[in-house]
Amino acid sequence: MTRKMKLKISGRLLKKKTRRNGLSQKKHCRFCANEQAALLIDYKNSNMLRSFITERGKILPCRISGTCSKHQRTLSTAIKNARIMALLPFTAGHSTY
């Protein structure tokens, strides 16, 4: 029995992905590869967290950033804590820069 894989990605994003990579490549979690980097996931390290949010300030989903679900959880809590301390923006509209 062959079961069809369920695609959770929207059609638009899939097209974008295939256009860029040609064939879909498997992504690797950068924190699993380097244990030192995983220790630095912290709400204070806002410069690193900035690479995991979009221009609008939303948290990047793991299917795009490639992080595993374990590290995605720690990342998302760190980003939320950093937002409370005004280290990261909630949205792009209120920026003081």
Added chain:
Amino acid sequence: MFRYETCFLTVPEITADESKNIESQLDNIVNELKGTVLSYERWGKYQLAYPVRKNNYGVRFLVRFEVDKDNKNKILDQIKNLLAVRQTELVMRYTIVRLGTNLEYIRPESLDEMATTAEPFFKDHKTRNSKESDEETHDSKDNDTTDEDTD
């Protein structure tokens, strides 16, 4: 023993006396209940990601302390009371986070540090650009004169 840290964001106009006052009050709370303060750091002035209480800038502090298991809740309650109620006019935001074994951390650059690193960079580039622009103007003048001669 549990290790905790509190990071708090204060009004940009905070004076040295006021920050010392907060430090001594935190010291008293922790020492009274048999805890120890590991560090009290002033990070410096920061530009905020969004305005807080109509302020675009703020000063950040980080305090780390060790607590016994029995007195843990009392100390945390008293610190919350201090930062959220007694010092409300100064402290805009605060968080209390439990620490793991790793005490190293990376923090973003404050505005004071950025100013010291940027100054020599701009000085060098100003001098270079001005020299180059001077030379270019001289060259162009020379060229113009030679053209006229050949004509």
